[in-house]
Amino acid sequence: MKIRSDWHIHTHNSCDEAAMLIPTLIRQAKEKGIEKFGITDHLHTINEMPDIEASRREYLEYQTENFHFGIEVSVMTTQVLELIAQGGQAPADWREKSDENAALAIALTKEDIDRLGIEYVVGGTHWPIGVPFENQALIRNYHRQNMFLANHPLIDIVAHPWWFHSGYWKENCPQYQPWFEDFSVIPKSLHNEFASAVVENKKLVEINISAMLLNPHYPEKFKKQYLEYLVELKSQGVKLTIGSDCHNADYNIDFNTAERMLDEAGINENDIVDRPTLRRD
Ligand SMILES: [Zn+2]
Ligand SMILES: [Zn+2]
Structure with missing residues (x-):
């Protein structure tokens, strides 16, 4: 198969270590045969809104055909977002201190989408909220966020789905292994529930290249099981997209290796949706 689209790319405007300039992306995407793509910088709270505004300004400067403007939002709690909206600061340990059943929210509104010309929204579970480093609690919590x-x-x-920040967990609890030794610790019933919701609500599920398929911290066995999971989602009618999640200064994603992995798993070009939203179906 050949990967021809990429809907998850960070620019230097992103609040994290992302470093790419948009002209670099446009030039190197063409060289790599990526025909359609979009940028998606991070919005955790409204504190990152200036980054998104900068990203939008730069996007408009270099706008070309088949280049789109998106955003990546994180799952947060209503409580933390309200605190920040009122001018406060989230305590550094808000994730640990939150209630496991706290109301979940994203910092983005429909007004922001209209104002900033955001064409599509990528949403990610980025950290545990209100649970200890214990398998059953984490699985329950990640599933709850993915369902949200x-x-x-x-x-x-x-x-x-099921990405786990290896640095975060190694720092907080080095002896802890999430689902990387054996992904089958996550019950199939959760995957089925997730697939049903995604299909029913016309969402796309991302095949993430840098953070999942080519993540150097994840064992090969896990990657194989993860590909089987993606195939299972596909068989339940879930539509898949590609996201490189590039954070580098260059668009140096090893698409060839990712293509080979997808080929071996039985995911082909026809299984990949080449646009970033199903909303207008
Ligand atoms: Zn993410
Ligand atoms: Zn990302």
């Missing part, structure tokens, strides 16, 4: 995204009216693409 699958049911949220503003989300188009659920990013990297």
